[in-house]
Amino acid sequence: MRYSYFPGCSLKGTGKAYEESLLPVLKALDIEVHELEDWNCCGATAYMAVDESAALKLSARNLAIAEKAKDEVLAPCSACYLVLRKTQKYIQEYPKVGGEVRQALQNAGLEYSGNVEVKHPLDILVNKVGLDAIKKRVKKPLTGLKVATYYGCQIVRPYSAFDNQARPVAMDKLMEALGATVVHYPLKTRCCGGSLTGTISDVGLRLVYILLKEARKNGADIITTLCPLCQFNLDAFQDQIKSRYDDVTTPVVYFTQLMGLAFGIPESELGLKRNIVPAEPALAGKV
């Protein structure tokens, strides 16, 4: 299996740990990835807020590059995943803007004819590699580790290509395959607030507080995420939340980090030291 890897800006910045844990996990499962050549920012939510046509054009450059590279695209960041898929859809469904985008691509010497598949690593791992193959690689099962699986919004909405939209279970099943216990978590897909934590903190922090509180309440030792912005939001503001509201301190890791630990990959290679709220105390004795 070979994929074009689209990291997105976050995975090279605040979300470094995601890349650091994803790549060795994929390697351990014999999945070959190569970074998409000279990829650009997908535009996330900000670009669309300014100019729809420009946002689609920006995102289309990545699709053109990916089409040339021929492999399916692996996009770990939920926002990139959504934007790439939305661009594909809108170019096709809205002929006028689709024409504008194609014209712009042509002006830049690029071409896109609609032959790109964009996938999320969770999809590949659970549905293509399969839980059995993953279970076989588990050397240190996460027995006794109580995990709250937090999906966030953009991986299931508006396009849920591989999981139940209202109650996704892919990451839950994955965690169970690693030996962990998945706790009940009714806020699995509730928005973390995106860029609001840094801009309108009154609102953003409260959203994060609610997410952390409910995970704690349901007995979670640790929260797993699959989106770099969610991880950042849930991880980086816990001291501010403690002083504003309550102490709901809970470590937040990427699901790939837990996979790596279960596979026996050394902690130092999984970016765990990048957590602002240290994960070691929760993992101690369980891994």
Next chain:
Amino acid sequence: MSPFKQQIRYESQRDLRFADEIMATPGCEDLGGCIQCGTCSGVCPLSIYMDHTPRNIINLARAGFKDDVLTSNTIWLCASCYHCTVECPKSIKITDIMYALKQRAIKDGVYRRGIPIPVLAREFFNMVRRNGRVTENWLATILYLKTDWLAMLKMGGLGLKLIRTGRFSFTMDHIEGREQLRKLLEPSSNNNTSASQGAKQ
């Protein structure tokens, strides 16, 4: 000044083209079919902070009360979680409508001062146009410099933590194909940073 302000609205205050202009943006065509059920507001995690709930924004937009809509904090609080879009029984893509309204507010220059999001969007837009990628902490720094110096001091602690954990990028990331990107984005970049072609599709 009388404390009793007139709340009445006259037909002359409606912008009758506003609804059509929004509906012309790809994704926003179904605005007219809203039955005002309120599901969007009910699922929205941000609706409790908005001055007009998402349902009311659709109502006001459809009726052409443009200023109410564009000066509301609703459109800037929308985090694009798409829950409203997925749950709407009339399949209205409310998130896309929020984007269209954001675009229009920036284009018309009527966005609320004091809310940093439009500035964030614009700075993000500029950084990507120039470099092809975003370097998050630099974006955040520019944002605080342009909106709220005090906030930057509060965020200083976070900044240090990010440096400590190696999540802070000291250099600006960029792509090789910057010229190619410029050519790609050319028509829209002609309209300046606050440009929007959206409303005129």
Next chain:
Amino acid sequence: MSHHDHEQKNGTHGAEEVRIGVYVCHCGSNIASMVDVEAVAKFAKDLPGVVLSRDYKYMCSDPGQELIAQDIKEHKLNRIVVAACSPLLHEHTFRNATKRAGLNPYFMHMVSIREHASWVHTDRAACTIKAKEILHGAIARVALHKALEKAKVDVNPAVLVVGGGIAGIHSALTLANAGKKVYLVERDATIGGHMARFDKTFPTMDCAACILTPKMSAVRSHPNITLWTWSEVVKVDGYVGNFKVKVKRNPRYINEDLCVGCMECIKACVFKEPKFTDEFNQGLSKRKPVYIPFPQAVPPVVVVDPATCLKLKTGKCKQTCVEACGERKAFDFEQKEKFEEIQVGTVIVSTGFKTVDPHKLPLYGYGIHPEVYTALEIERLINASGPTGGHLVTKKHEEPKSVAIIHCVGSRDEHTNKWCSRVCCMYSLKLAHMIKAHTKAQVYNFYIDMRAAGKGYEEFYNRVLEEGVNFVRGRVAEVTDWAMTPEEEGRLVLRVEDTLAGFVRRIPADMVILATGLEPQPDAQDVRRMFNMSCSTEGFFLERHPKLAPVNTPTDGIFLAGACQGPKDIPDTVAQAGAAAAEALALIDKGHVEIEPNTAFVVEEECSGCKTCISMCPYTAITRDEVKKKAVINPAMCKGCGTCVAACPSGSIRQNLFEDVQVLTEIEEVLVRES
């Protein structure tokens, strides 16, 4: 026959001289505003065979029709052409006028210069030319018309009613009381349908069983009604007045004539405790393998479930049931399915509806949170003969402090059903009223629009408003167990925007009731194919005309009644059932049906027996005479669609009123450019 036939061009047809009267209608200003009707009439005067040509303001009026009649007598006309509105509206009017004057009505041909000309063009000059061309074609055609007679087919006075809910019951009783023989076929073990499962009915709060069971008893004891429950229609052949129907009688393993409904067998069953899902109580209670759906079931006969009965599954059982039955000897474990063949003249389809599966709305948590119910489940809970004896309690047998009723579940929703299910607002108000009356719970109704359009309905809404039920105008976004405040702990929480107030609310509830909408039965497509009916895009059976023919179907002799045609309440269902019975009675009373003669016929000498036409016929009107090896068309079933006429490779099928020479001549003359 060549359409260049010289004789016809001269206005003669065979030996008889053709004398055509032409009438061009103004239709007020509908035609006259865009067509120069005088010019068109004048133009027609000079065409071959035309004796007179008039224009008139309203041809369909009495004087207009009189004009035709008079002219026929005075000028000895033998062909009439009327150029006016669409034949769909007034063809029969002018045919009748022609007939009254003693001329065969099929010598009258009508063409539309309204829908085909004046209503669809804006250039008066061009429009007038078009009207002339249309008329020219009509005049050439009518010269070739032949005299035709309507066929008469007898109507069998027996009626089949499919589905024994309130609609079927009412139709059956109406027809039986009129002295007609009725077969009432019901799939379930008892008649009564959904109404038998309700507790009270809105707005009068009549007990559903109390008003329904007398009718059910009447059905049972009526000498004219043959009631077959636990049975299904499997095949329908024939045509209006003459249907041949095959009914499958599923085995109850009980001899219906011998069982007296004492229910001793149920008490004696080897299963001491009921173990299996009780479908009647919506799965909220259990039954034994031998059971009766509910105490007032009609027929009052038990039924044995082969999937759970030990004797039927394994062959090994003490059969204490048979023992308890004793001398009556009603059990028959050898019973097999039986097929009955009946002949009826008309059929009334009243197969009812099903409710929306609430699993389709995952955010409401049905099947995940135990205290989320459907309205039908609650009907059973509050019913005195239901699983809790009429007490509204949670699954933990606690009284709820707060009950929420969510309207529009699976209705007005593009993710499930787009339509409004019409009855849910009212039954939600009814449930609110009853829960308020019988418990101390706070009741909340969450609605989008309050639909209370029937007689006494708005008044009932007012009553419930005054009883202090909490009304929140807002579609509930989700039902969750995520608690944010101490009052929400351990309870379900509804998050909803109170749209009238303009803010979002979180409301805890101990029981949540989903007002699930109505949709077509899952096998609606199979049923409609069997009866040669259509379905609308929503999947309900299609009526012939939504306003003017709500109980007829495009197939003569098949009628619709009740919710299978569209969601409706009990008063409308009963009204429709009466209407369907009346339509059937009208046919039966007349005794025969007249068939329009525009049917296809096979010229036997030319038929090669290739069988192409047989599978083509959408009305299964063509069969093969195995002796002669020729196709035979049943004129009573033929609808004159023309498919076989076009498909026949040897051209041996012709159609009355649409013979090749008639159609081709009309086309030829229409194409002649006028000025």
